[in-house]
Amino acid sequence: MRIGLRRTPRALAALAAGAIAACSSDATNPDPAPSAGPALAVATTGNGAPSGAHYNLNIIGVQNPKTADMTGGGNVIFVGLGTKTTTPVTTKILLEQSASAGVFEVLDKNGTDGEAKFSLPLPGTYTVWARALGAPGDSAKITTCATDIFGAPADGDICSTQNEVFVRGTGKSSFKNVTTNLTTIVLDAVADADAVLACGGTTVSLFNPCLEGYFWKYDNNGLKLLQVRFYYETP
Numbered sequence: 001m002r003i004g005l006r007r008t009p010r011a012l013a014a015l016a017a018g019a020i021a022a023c024s025s026d027a028t029n030p031d032p033a034p035s036a037g038p039a040l041a042v043a044t045t046g047n048g049a050p051s052g053a054h055y056n057l058n059i060i061g062v063q064n065p066k067t068a069d070m071t072g073g074g075n076v077i078f079v080g081l082g083t084k085t086t087t088p089v090t091t092k093i094l095l096e097q098s099a100s101a102g103v104f105e106v107l108d109k110n111g112t113d114g115e116a117k118f119s120l121p122l123p124g125t126y127t128v129w130a131r132a133l134g135a136p137g138d139s140a141k142i143t144t145c146a147t148d149i150f151g152a153p154a155d156g157d158i159c160s161t162q163n164e165v166f167v168r169g170t171g172k173s174s175f176k177n178v179t180t181n182l183t184t185i186v187l188d189a190v191a192d193a194d195a196v197l198a199c200g201g202t203t204v205s206l207f208n209p210c211l212e213g214y215f216w217k218y219d220n221n222g223l224k225l226l227q228v229r230f231y232y233e234t235p
Contacts, residue, residue, distance in 0.1 A: 046172070047172070047173075047175055048129070049229060054229045054231040054232070055075070055104040055230045056229055057104070057227075057228040058076045058077070059076075059225070059228065060078050060079070061079055061081035061140070061222065061223050061224045065113065070109040071109075072105075072108075073106065074106050075104075075106055077106055078111055079091040079111040084137050084138055084139065084221045084222040086221075088140075088221045091115070091218045091220070092114065093116045093215055094115055094117040095119070095215055096120075097121070097122060097207045098119045098121045099119075101121055101125070111218070122205075123179075125232060125233060126179075126230045127177060127179045127230075127233060128178050128179045128183065128228065128231075129177055129229045130164070130175060130176065130178050130182075130226055130229070131166070131175045131227050132166040132223055133168065133173055133227060134168045134224035134225055135222070135224070137167070137168065137222075138167075138224065139166060139167040139222070140165075140166050140226055141163050141164065141166070141217075142178075142181070142182060142219075143216070143217040144160045144181065144182060144215075145158060145214070145215055145217050146158045146195075146211035146213050146215070147213030147215070148211065148212035149194055154194070154195070157217075158185065158192055159185070160181065160184065160185040161186045162184075166226055175227075184203055185206075186202060186203055187202045187203070187204060198210045198211075
C-alpha cells in the first residue's frame with residue numbers, strides 16, 4: 001500500500017504520458033506485482049475521481065500485436081489500437097470473479113490476440129471510475145456482455161443495451177463514474193427474451209449465475225490509454 005503525494009494536473013499528465021511510453025515500448029518489461037488490495041489514492045484536485053483506497057487498471061492501445069507470454073501479474077492490459085476514422089478494433093476482456101474479496105488482478109494482459117482476462121470481486125463493495133488519455137478525438141467504448149444462459153450457448157453474445165463511451169477531448173481529462181455500465185447488463189426484453197426469463201428481469205448484475213462467460217467488449221478507435229480505477233466504498 002502506497003501513500004501518494006499531492007501532484008499538480010501538469011505533473012499527472014506527465015506521469016500518464018510516461019506510462020504510455022513505458023508500457024507500449026516493450027512487452028517483456030516487468031509489470032507491477034498483482035495487487036492483493038487497492039492502493040491508497042492520491043489526493044487530487046479537479047480530476048473528477050474520489051480520494052481513497054483503489055486499484056488502478058491501465059488499458060493501453062498498441063498498434064503492433066504482442067507476442068511474449070503475458071499471463072498473470074501487473075495492472076496493464078494491451079488492446080488493439082485502431083484509428084478514429086476506421087471500424088473499431090474489438091477486444092474481449094474476459095471477466096472472472098476473484099477468489100478472495102477485494103482482490104483485483106490481470107490474469108492475461110495480452111488482448112492484442114483478441115482476448116485478455118481480468119479478475120474482480122462481486123459488485124457492491126466498490127465503484128468504478130475511468131478517463132481517456134491520448135490524442136484529442138480518440139475514443140473507445142466498453143459494453144458488458146455474456147456468452148451463455150445457464151451454461152447453454154446463447155444465440156450470439158448477450159450484450160447490454162447500455163455502454164460507456166470514452167472520448168479524449170481537448171484540455172484536462174476527468175474521471176467519470178462508470179460503475180453501473182461496467183458491472184451490469186441491461187437486456188433487451190425482446191431480443192434477449194430467453195435471458196430475461198432465466199434472470200427474472202432485464203437488469204443483470206455481473207457474475208449473476210443466470211448468465212455465464214461475462215466479458216467487457218472493448219471497441220477501440222485509436223485511444224492509447226484508458227485509466228480505470230476501482231474504489232472501495234467506505235461503510
